[in-house]
Amino acid sequence: MARYVVNRLAQAIMLLVIVSAIGFAILHLAPGGPLSQFAVSGQMTQEDLDRVTRQLGLDRPLPIQYLDWFGRMVRGDWGRSYRDGEAVLSVISSHLGATLELMATATVIAVLLGCWIGVLGALRRYSLFDTLATVGAMIALSIPTFWFGLVTIYVFSVKLGWLPAGNRQTIGDGSFLDLLHHLIAPAMVLALVETAMWGRFMRSSMLEVINQDYIRTARAKGMPEWRILTVHALRNALLPMITVAGLQFPTLLGGALVAETVFTWPGMGRLFLDSIGYRDYPVVMGILMFSATMVLIGSLLADILYAVVDPRIRVG
Amino acid sequence: MTAATLSTVQLAPGQAAWRRFRRHRLALAGAVIILVLVLGSAFGPYLLPFDDTYIDIMKRFAPPLSGAHILGTDELGRDVLARLMMGGRVSLSIGIVAMVIAMAVGIAVGAFAGFYGGVVGAVLMRLVDAVLCFPTIFLLLALAALTEPGLVTTTVLIAATAWMAVARVVEAQVRSLREREFAVAALAFGSSNLRIMFRELVPNAIAPIVVAATLNVAKAILLESYVSYLGYGIQPPAASWGNMLNNAQIYLTSAPWLAIAPGLAITLAVTSFNFLGDGLRDALDPRMNIP
Numbered sequence: 001m002a003r004y005v006v007n008r009l010a011q012a013i014m015l016l017v018i019v020s021a022i023g024f025a026i027l028h029l030a031p032g033g034p035l036s037q038f039a040v041s042g043q044m045t046q047e048d049l050d051r052v053t054r055q056l057g058l059d060r061p062l063p064i065q066y067l068d069w070f071g072r073m074v075r076g077d078w079g080r081s082y083r084d085g086e087a088v089l090s091v092i093s094s095h096l097g098a099t100l101e102l103m104a105t106a107t108v109i110a111v112l113l114g115c116w117i118g119v120l121g122a123l124r125r126y127s128l129f130d131t132l133a134t135v136g137a138m139i140a141l142s143i144p145t146f147w148f149g150l151v152t153i154y155v156f157s158v159k160l161g162w163l164p165a166g167n168r169q170t171i172g173d174g175s176f177l178d179l180l181h182h183l184i185a186p187a188m189v190l191a192l193v194e195t196a197m198w199g200r201f202m203r204s205s206m207l208e209v210i211n212q213d214y215i216r217t218a219r220a221k222g223m224p225e226w227r228i229l230t231v232h233a234l235r236n237a238l239l240p241m242i243t244v245a246g247l248q249f250p251t252l253l254g255g256a257l258v259a260e261t262v263f264t265w266p267g268m269g270r271l272f273l274d275s276i277g278y279r280d281y282p283v284v285m286g287i288l289m290f291s292a293t294m295v296l297i298g299s300l301l302a303d304i305l306y307a308v309v310d311p312r313i314r315v316g
Numbered sequence: 317m318t319a320a321t322l323s324t325v326q327l328a329p330g331q332a333a334w335r336r337f338r339r340h341r342l343a344l345a346g347a348v349i350i351l352v353l354v355l356g357s358a359f360g361p362y363l364l365p366f367d368d369t370y371i372d373i374m375k376r377f378a379p380p381l382s383g384a385h386i387l388g389t390d391e392l393g394r395d396v397l398a399r400l401m402m403g404g405r406v407s408l409s410i411g412i413v414a415m416v417i418a419m420a421v422g423i424a425v426g427a428f429a430g431f432y433g434g435v436v437g438a439v440l441m442r443l444v445d446a447v448l449c450f451p452t453i454f455l456l457l458a459l460a461a462l463t464e465p466g467l468v469t470t471t472v473l474i475a476a477t478a479w480m481a482v483a484r485v486v487e488a489q490v491r492s493l494r495e496r497e498f499a500v501a502a503l504a505f506g507s508s509n510l511r512i513m514f515r516e517l518v519p520n521a522i523a524p525i526v527v528a529a530t531l532n533v534a535k536a537i538l539l540e541s542y543v544s545y546l547g548y549g550i551q552p553p554a555a556s557w558g559n560m561l562n563n564a565q566i567y568l569t570s571a572p573w574l575a576i577a578p579g580l581a582i583t584l585a586v587t588s589f590n591f592l593g594d595g596l597r598d599a600l601d602p603r604m605n606i607p
Contacts, residue, residue, distance in 0.1 A: 018446035142586035147579035254453035276461040292449040
């Protein structure tokens with residue numbers, strides 16, 4: 001077990017290095033360059049630009065810039081925002097709470113609803129419910145998240161007036177109920193795709209389990225059906241869902257970006273878009289790296305956790 | 317196993333596959349809808365009396381079915397149906413061209429990694445893993461923001477963020493097919509590595525490749541709508557299904573039809589390609605399992 005964890009950890013660190021190299025290459029080989037925002041403003045002369053380039057160390061060879069940047073990143077110094085000079089990590093962390101709140105809520109909705117739909121669909125395979133759920137899941141996976149957000153705003157905010165059309169709280173308020181009221185719509189929108197994915201995976205996992213020999217054995221020895229389902233089938237069908245949670249993480253993060261944009265939710269996704277607009281490279285780079293690292297850690301945790309609950313994995 | 321039999325005994329499995337596909341009614345419906353969308357976008361604009369970029373300030377925000385404009389007009393008085401059709405040309409073309417590029421890159425990377433294995437394979441597949449760590453939308457936006465937005469860049473960038481899944485599928489297939497008798501026989505006959513890869517191994521993995529290609533179109537159309545909606549994809553006055561929704565949020569209260577038509581078009585197209593892919597998967601190889 002320890003060997004498996006160490007192995008997996010080493011792989012993850014190697015991936016992180018490749019990930020950072022890709023990210024760095026993308027942002028620095030692109031036309032425009034970090035100083036294009038000043039260049040177009042017309043306020044700075046070429047002389048000023050050259051000086052700033054030197055001051056920011058942008059005149060050094062790219063590999064040196066990369067090593068320098070990577071070394072500082074590992075030590076927790078992710079540079080400073082070009083926009084307001086604040087440290088990148090603190091800019092990110094000040095927006096992270098809102099994003100995590102949104103993602104966690106959506107995941108809870110998606111796991112509960114998705115697993116319920118998936119299990120029911122598997123048990124009543126090809127029933128009307130199963131067919132509707134399968135078709136519904138496919139449509140849910142095909143709806144652009146931002147458009148579903150617009151429809152939600154139109155129905156629940158414009159027409160019915162039940163939910164606020166955006167933001168995390170009413171200015172001056174911020175009570176628990178007010179926060180919850182603002183959370184419902186974006187969480188629902190983000191949960192749609194997730195629910196569909198969880199439902200599909202849960203259904204196929206459950207189908208696989210209920211055709212296993214040990215389920216037939218349990219039935220043959222006269223065990224009550226509900227006990228077979230809960231104790232034997234469900235517990236085993238839920239195991240692969242750990243992997244699904246890890247796999248789903250990038251989609252969840254991407255969905256959060258879109259949901260945050262539509263609902264003007266003050267999270268990391270909106271920060272990312274704003275920073276792109278400002279060509280605030282350190283922050284864009286920081287968020288790109290941060291999200292990729294989160295994905296890496298997520299899949300690492302999922303793998304280790306799966307090895308803990310399923311001993312067969314550790315050997316292979 | 318089915319993939320291998322497919323190439324040797326051609327007729328029977330082909331017919332069986334067609335029979336299985338026909339039974340998948342949703343996939344058939346998807347194929348028909350795709351055909352309608354493609355024909356509508358290709359020839360529809362010629363049947364309309366309105367140009368998609370013609371601005372008529374006197375007729376702003378005409379609701380659907382209220383006059384000559386079937387789907388109404390937008391904030392500049394442009395005909396929504398004409399824009400929807402021209403936007404369809406852009407969005408569907410991007411979906412298909414991006415898929416072709418992504419397939420080419422993915423198949424090449426997957427075939428090389430699967431065939432050579434060892435260090436080459438490991439390095440290529442770790443690269444695939446690394447790119448997959450970036451949430452697609454983050455990566456796509458970062459790239460799109462750094463380049464001059466337009467039809468070509470949007471297409472290429474979408475392909476750049478969509479080739480990895482194909483590479484994984486092809487790598488696994490090629491790696492397992494490489495050891496099979498027909499591949500060893502080809503090697504014994506003195507075929508070059510490239511010939512074995514692309515004439516023997518890849519064609520035998522055609523079933524999962526076709527399925528992945530279909531699902532890839534769906535994904536590319538969806539991604540185009542995301543970047544264009546956020547303002548980094550297709551730029552106005554040219555229409556795409558994504559950028560038609562760009563301003564829709566501002567006018568949601570007064571002109572909801574501006575949001576409804578393009579959104580439905582995207583959902584319809586993406587759902588159709590997804591169902592088509594699902595049907596093809598069932599038809600070509602019932603046991604194949606890529607989520």
